[in-house]
Amino acid sequence: MTAPALADMPTAGGFLLVLAIMLPIAGVLLQFMLGGRQAERIALLVMPAGLAVAVAVTAALVRSGRPLVYHLGSLAPPLGLSLRADGFSALMLMTTALIVGAIGLFARADFATPTGPVEARQPFVFWTLLLALWSALAVVFLGQDLFTLYVGLELLTFGAVPLVSLDGRAETLTAALRYLLFALFGSAFFLAGTVLFYGEYGTLDIALLAARTHPDTTSAIAVAMMTAGLLAKTALFPFHLWLPPAHAGAPAPASALLSSLVVKGPFFLVVRLWFGAMPGLTDLPAAQLLGALGAGAVLFGGVLALRQPRLKPLIAYSTVAQLGYLFLMFPLAGGEGLPASVRMAVWTGGAVQAVSHAFAKAAMFAGAGLIGQALGHDRIGGLRGVGRALPVTTFALALAGLSLMGLPPSGGFLAKWLLVRASIVTAQWWWAALVLAGGLLAGGYIFRIIAPALSAPEQPLPAIPAPARRREAVVLALALVSVLLGVVPFGLTTLLAVGSPAIAHIVPR
């Protein structure tokens, strides 16, 4: 096969991929060394620079219409390692840069460094791990070697877990420990599969693997172990047990990062594995199993979200449900002789769902943080009148909810519509029914928040300290992006087609 080998020659502008990873890494090292107030300053400096890199990567992809590739140490795989950005990677890089930047601005009030020479625990840990998570996600989105991706997952785990227990309460420590155990099991499984792949094919490079892999017992076991590990990390039903206490217990800005970005990393690697390293897997019944787990997540997460008495656990269960839709990509993109246009529609649907959920969920957790601070609690029963006290935040929550429900014109609508259409074209109507049922459940739990917020308070609310307008503006901006993704999809389709394995591997096998 000459085509994949050609596709992975280094390209001009490939050094941008190195910068996308190393800029936040350099930030982390400087933060750790200089400490104190510098931790926050460095984070705020890296944000625009990292965003500029993500924009440059995206622009290069759109301009050339080809993926960016870089060979580290000027050494080609299989001996060396390469980085590669296709359209999906670039979109995820942009999403990460924008959300990290927005949550960084939002978190300045929560994690302000006290003046004076003494360093404070929570701000220092938060600002350092913010950049650490960014670099970890960049490795996950750009790495082209399974072991490099394993290291990326480790960075992600050790960046995410301490954020859960940042406030030091005993229950959040328990949640963090449970998350750590799930994540470490996931890492071990991923590593075991990686070893098996090397033993069978003598390379860990995804492009080379794509040309060499063939479905046999060893490969099946390797993929099964890696997928199981990744599902534990991304919290797909029934491995979701760790997610609600962890995401609901963390401080609001940390919850926003964990729920919008961190869980997307392992999902992205399942896609890399199933579409990239071992194309053809989606034709197998195993893809239906992934879809079925996704369905379980949509229904189970939705029903439990309806039953939560508090706002943050409700939003966390909503994440469990929304992650389920992502796994409909696998059964829908398979099947012999499926036209490239359908595969591409499924690919786009999955990517847009990942991105629009990221923006919507970041907005919701940040908004929930503002409401919690204003009211002093986040009981849903006590939300009456919040719409008057915090109109912008309530409006943002409603907008983000639109995207979660999948109502037009939101990004969530576009994603779910693409998935529903594909399920009808491929005569798998049950997935369409699932998407509609999931939308109803989402409508129910969003209504539980918005309805009391818009009603008049039974008794006058206690004097609510007005949160800084800028913080509300950040929440609104995040929610707006999740909606606008449905209005301007055309550029997205072009970007997502660049280097997409959904249309690259339709060669008959």
Add this chain to the structure above:
Amino acid sequence: MTIGLLLDFFLVILALAAGWWTIGAKDSFGAAVAFVAYGLVLALIWVRIAAPDVALTEAAIGSGLTGGMLIAASTRLESARQATRAGSVTRRLAIALSALVAAAPALAVLGLPDPPPSLATAAMAALPSTGLGNPVTGVLLAYRAVDTLLEKVVLILALLGTWSLAPDRLWGGLPGRKERRNAASPLTLLGQVLPPIGIVIGLHILWVGADEPGGAFQGGTILAAMGMLAVMAGLVDVPATSRRWLRLLVVAGPGLFLIVGLAGFVIAGGFLAYPAGFAKPLILVVEVVLTLSVAAILLLLLAGPPEREPPR
């Protein structure tokens, strides 16, 4: 039947027995001790399958450092020693899952091609360009340098995560409790006698790593162990975690690695590329600093989160 085969058989039995002992131990302390033994048997097995670099790492990290951490944790959790036994359903599920997890890779390994495809020849062929003699060091610091760099950042994050468990008011303080110095204790004698020898061995392992089995991680672990011995004997104290020089020591290794990598853009035409003829000296410098950082990080990880007031 050759002696080698008999030895292999014996090691496998030992490994299984040590594994069984670890799982079946009555309390967490016993399990930790058994785990150390298990790690040592594994190290011997690595030697038998001609992977001395892995054997050194297994002995130093898998057995030594992890064992030390587990023992320290189990003495801390004095009250939880007699851990509550899980219910019979949970236990059966755990056994079934463990059996599955053990059986699946075993089945997969049986299906591997023989001889397996390998990059070993390619790794040896490219070695002259690095000036190194040990292909493992070539993989770690040249071919897959970025993995090594990122792994060191993972270590720093692990340290930060450990520190983050401290109460707010102790942030920046001294880790652990102050050990009392007791001149009559055998630990004091060990703490005085062993470190000079251990430091020489650690530096030797670092130095020969370029051409023989060894390297930054193994060397750094031995240095950390010597430091820990001196701390446990009460001869020295762990510095406060807010100390600027300590923070610098922790990031110096990955920091220098990153600088050398970025300099590669200018002097060698690519990130983490080394200019022809300068690869070995650059790698050695990076390894020396990495060793010091690894030693500092591991020592601090063993010492745990700050438990004493920061210096004013």
